[in-house]
Amino acid sequence: MAVDTVSPWTSITPETSRRMVLGAIDAFAERGYHATTTRDIAARAGLSPAALYVHYPSKAALLAQISLVGHEAALTLVEEAFARGGDDHVARLAAVAAEFTAWHARHHRVARVVQYELAALPDDVRPAVADLRRRTEGLVADAITDGVAAGAMWVAEPRRVARAVLSLGVDVARWYDPAGRDTPEDLGALYGELAVRMVGAGPAGAATGLRASPPARTQ
Amino acid sequence: MAVDTVSPWTSITPETSRRMVLGAIDAFAERGYHATTTRDIAARAGLSPAALYVHYPSKAALLAQISLVGHEAALTLVEEAFARGGDDHVARLAAVAAEFTAWHARHHRVARVVQYELAALPDDVRPAVADLRRRTEGLVADAITDGVAAGAMWVAEPRRVARAVLSLGVDVARWYDPAGRDTPEDLGALYGELAVRMVGAGPAGAATGLRASPPARTQ
Numbered sequence: 001m002a003v004d005t006v007s008p009w010t011s012i013t014p015e016t017s018r019r020m021v022l023g024a025i026d027a028f029a030e031r032g033y034h035a036t037t038t039r040d041i042a043a044r045a046g047l048s049p050a051a052l053y054v055h056y057p058s059k060a061a062l063l064a065q066i067s068l069v070g071h072e073a074a075l076t077l078v079e080e081a082f083a084r085g086g087d088d089h090v091a092r093l094a095a096v097a098a099e100f101t102a103w104h105a106r107h108h109r110v111a112r113v114v115q116y117e118l119a120a121l122p123d124d125v126r127p128a129v130a131d132l133r134r135r136t137e138g139l140v141a142d143a144i145t146d147g148v149a150a151g152a153m154w155v156a157e158p159r160r161v162a163r164a165v166l167s168l169g170v171d172v173a174r175w176y177d178p179a180g181r182d183t184p185e186d187l188g189a190l191y192g193e194l195a196v197r198m199v200g201a202g203p204a205g206a207a208t209g210l211r212a213s214p215p216a217r218t219q
Numbered sequence: 220m221a222v223d224t225v226s227p228w229t230s231i232t233p234e235t236s237r238r239m240v241l242g243a244i245d246a247f248a249e250r251g252y253h254a255t256t257t258r259d260i261a262a263r264a265g266l267s268p269a270a271l272y273v274h275y276p277s278k279a280a281l282l283a284q285i286s287l288v289g290h291e292a293a294l295t296l297v298e299e300a301f302a303r304g305g306d307d308h309v310a311r312l313a314a315v316a317a318e319f320t321a322w323h324a325r326h327h328r329v330a331r332v333v334q335y336e337l338a339a340l341p342d343d344v345r346p347a348v349a350d351l352r353r354r355t356e357g358l359v360a361d362a363i364t365d366g367v368a369a370g371a372m373w374v375a376e377p378r379r380v381a382r383a384v385l386s387l388g389v390d391v392a393r394w395y396d397p398a399g400r401d402t403p404e405d406l407g408a409l410y411g412e413l414a415v416r417m418v419g420a421g422p423a424g425a426a427t428g429l430r431a432s433p434p435a436r437t438q
Contacts, residue, residue: 030338032251115393116335119249160401163394164387164413171390174334175382182379194383197416 009069017055019045024062029109033063033120063117064125070114071132074103082139089147090201093165096143097195100136101169102188104176111173140165144199154200165195228288236274238264243281248328252282252339282336283344289333290351293322294358301358308366309420312384315362316414319355320388321407323395330392359384363418373419384414 012018023044027036038059042049056062077099085092104111121129141162147153155161168191176187196202231237242263246255257278261271275281300318304311323330340348360381366372374380387410395406415421 031253033254034250035253160409161413164410167390167394168383168387170393171386174389175386190379191383194380194417197419197421198413200416200421202416202419 012065012069016045016047016051020047020052020055021062021066024059025066025110025113028063028066028113028117033059033113033117060120060122063113063120064122066110066113067117067121067129068125068132070107070110071129071136073107074100074111074114075132075136077103078136078139082143085143089143089150089152090196093140093143093147093153093199093201094192094196096140097165097169098188098192100140100166100188101172101191102184104169104172105182105184105187108173108176108178111170115170115173137162137166147199147201152201161198165198168194231284231288235264235266235270239266239271239274240281240285243278244285244329244332247282247285247332247336252278252332252336279339279341282332282339283341285329285332286336286340286348287344287351289326289329290348290355292326293319293330293333294351294355296322297355297358301362304362308362308369308371309415312359312362312366312372312418312420313411313415315359316384316388317407317411319359319385320391320410321403323388323391324401324403324406327392327395327397330389334389334392356381356385366418366420371420380417384417387413 009018009021012021020041023041024036026044027040031040036059038052039049041059041062042052045052056065078096081095081099082092085095118129137159141158144153144155144158144162144165148155148158172187172191176184182190193202228237228240231240239260242260243255245263246259250259255278257271258268260278260281261268264271275284296318297315300314301311304314337348356378360377363372363374363377363381363384367374367377391406391410395403401409412421
């Protein structure tokens with residue numbers, strides 16, 4: 001079981017249900033939702049296929065839970081970073097982008113399921129997932145809109161740039177390798193700085209990964 | 220058949236082979252490689268499963284061709300943009316990012332297969348695909364390294380930022396909707412500007428999508 005998939009799921013009880021969710025995450029992330037059978041998931045959880053149905057009526061129900069819990073976890077991190085940022089618009093955006101990116105690295109397998117299997121979601125959970133996504137996107141757009149209004153950022157269309165900031169974080173789940181050089185926190189810090197630059201506010205952000213700063217601006 | 224998948228494949232003959240490739244792209248992009256059967260592909264191409272084997276020995280052979288042609292097409296666009304950019308380092312990076320992004324929007328179904336099914340590639344094509352990816356990444360890293368050396372960009376680690384510029388373009392394939400507001404060219408122009416900002420060189424790039432420029436810098 002990949003370590004990175006564990007932490008958002010510790011609240012699921014009983015332990016049998018948790019094992020099924022973790023088995024489903026591994027199977028969906030490796031082979032895709034449509035190629036995964038309930039038999040695959042049961043085998044990864046060390047259970048019989050019949051036992052799986054006691055806890056989840058279908059693999060769609062497992063996907064629904066993974067998607068909801070994953071989207072909620074990412075939104076919570078973004079909300080907390082947004083609140084912590086306070087009145088410093090640039091630091092707030094950097095913190096939001098950093099947390100969102102680090103989450104997609106730390107939980108890259110969960111994130112792949114969350115981000116790549118939207119089309120497979122059962123109809124009854126689509127509105128809730130869409131709402132969680134809108135709230136996440138809205139916070140990033142607000143962070144940029146507020147920064148522009150305060151004269152700290154320079155962007156004509158905050159929603160389009162917010163989408164790009166989030167998209168950059170999401171794609172980390174595709175290529176992130178925990179055996180590679182960057183920790184999730186390293187990547188988060190770099191992407192926080194890149195987000196600050198994307199809104200025209202660099203080099204005011206933290207300066208760990210980008211160094212070699214451009215000449216100071218006149219204000 | 221989605222229009223966006225057609226153009227990189229016009230060179231494939233005979234027409235039966237082309238129909239198979241297009242059927243495979245649709246099936247892989249919609250349901251994932253592992254969930255697609257040769258029967259699915261044959262049905263989408265209007266052929267019998269037996270007819271498919273005459274042209275391709277396996278669905279892995281189809282994936283190999285799609286991946287190679289797709290990676291080559293994206294690399295060619297990047298190479299051409301790099302060459303066109305000439306000595307203007309900032310314009311060159313903007314053009315490279317714009318072309319790469321527009322390709323991932325225009326051919327978003329092909330791009331999903333190219334970018335999301337790397338793990339499913341047969342062993343014998345892995346080295347060629349890895350080489351195409353390294354060359355693409357190398358051009359973007361060179362564009363940034365040259366810009367830094369010329370004093371036109373401010374980045375400590377060009378490879379990490381090059382990876383982010385490409386990652387931003389790749390993720391377009393995940394969410395791009397041809398029915399939405401942005402054309403592939405609009406998105407390319409925006410992402411070209413964002414790439415310029417990511418290397419600390421904004422607002423010197425083209426200024427269509429980001430407007431509301433930051434105050435001029437002292438040099």
